[in-house]
Amino acid sequence: MSLKTKVTLEILKLKKKAHEKIVALTAYDYGTAKILDEVGTDLILVGDSLGMVVLGYSSTLPVTLDDMIHHTRAVARGVRKSLLVADMPFSSYGISHEDTLRNAARFIQEAHAQAVKLEGGRTLADVIQKMVSVGIPVLGHLGMLPTHVIAQSGYHVQGRDVRQQKEMIEDALVLQDAGVFGLVLECVPTTLAREITEKLEIPTLGIGAGSDCDGQILVSHDLLGLYEGMKPKFVKQYAHLAQTMREAFKSYADDVKKGKFPSKEHIYS
Ligand code: KIV
Numbered sequence: 001m002s003l004k005t006k007v008t009l010e011i012l013k014l015k016k017k018a019h020e021k022i023v024a025l026t027a028y029d030y031g032t033a034k035i036l037d038e039v040g041t042d043l044i045l046v047g048d049s050l051g052m053v054v055l056g057y058s059s060t061l062p063v064t065l066d067d068m069i070h071h072t073r074a075v076a077r078g079v080r081k082s083l084l085v086a087d088m089p090f091s092s093y094g095i096s097h098e099d100t101l102r103n104a105a106r107f108i109q110e111a112h113a114q115a116v117k118l119e120g121g122r123t124l125a126d127v128i129q130k131m132v133s134v135g136i137p138v139l140g141h142l143g144m145l146p147t148h149v150i151a152q153s154g155y156h157v158q159g160r161d162v163r164q165q166k167e168m169i170e171d172a173l174v175l176q177d178a179g180v181f182g183l184v185l186e187c188v189p190t191t192l193a194r195e196i197t198e199k200l201e202i203p204t205l206g207i208g209a210g211s212d213c214d215g216q217i218l219v220s221h222d223l224l225g226l227y228e229g230m231k232p233k234f235v236k237q238y239a240h241l242a243q244t245m246r247e248a249f250k251s252y253a254d255d256v257k258k259g260k261f262p263s264k265e266h267i268y269s
Contacts, residue, residue, distance in 0.1 A: 007042050007083040009115075009137055009181045015042070015214070016203040022215025024205050025223070028054050028071045032220060033078030041082050043205070045117065045139075045217065046072045048087040048146070052229060053221040060146045063089040065103055072111035085139050086113035090147040093118050093127070100127045104136045117184065119145040121171030125178040132179035140180040142168055142196075143209065144187035155232075157208070159188040165195075172196045184217060185209040187234070208234030 015022050024043035027033040028050045036044050051063035072086040086107040093100040107113040115137035128138050143158045159168045182203045185193045190210030197204045197213050206213030221227035225240040255261035
């Protein structure tokens, strides 16, 4: 796909058909979003992982709707071609249909997202149908669900036993029928992710779900080695930015203390 093309829901569907892998990453700020957009990332997610990698919480649960709106607005300013999706945080959906719809609409209207993501299965089908019917595209999310960390007793691979596998396949089909345009599969066995991917007409995005998904998504801070709190097995680090930053800040401090900075080229006469 040309880097000039605006990514649409239709393009993601066509990519699945053409067996062209979809590239997705998270962003929480303008600068990162601009770079991701420039390099041709298909889908940028303002994940509620924001809570852990940017805001310093130990889970995503404390992230508020206003936190997500604020960061999505910043990301939107950097995005021109990528599809921009915003995560709905814990308790902003699923309590009442009316609140869910109103909260989702804020992401589109105030924050300029093009879609929202919700974690969960069949119990969300009705509200997803309503969202889609009023023009709010929805990305589903099954498997390990960070907003269900208490109910799932921590961060574990999901779908290892036959009952869970059957349930997840059924959930995926129900979500597809409800109108989601794609599905994130997080921390599920490769064989299950493959089966779901083959059964669905909509694209799957894997994170810890093997290479047979239609695309891959990672938390950018993990890929960059910027978040040092947790390193799941599925993360590949392409850089070590935390270490690079430590070295840069230390060099600056050394230069200041020794009077080497500012030098001639950094001062005004
Ligand atoms: O919050 C997030 O960043 C996510 C991705 C890990 C898919 O949901």
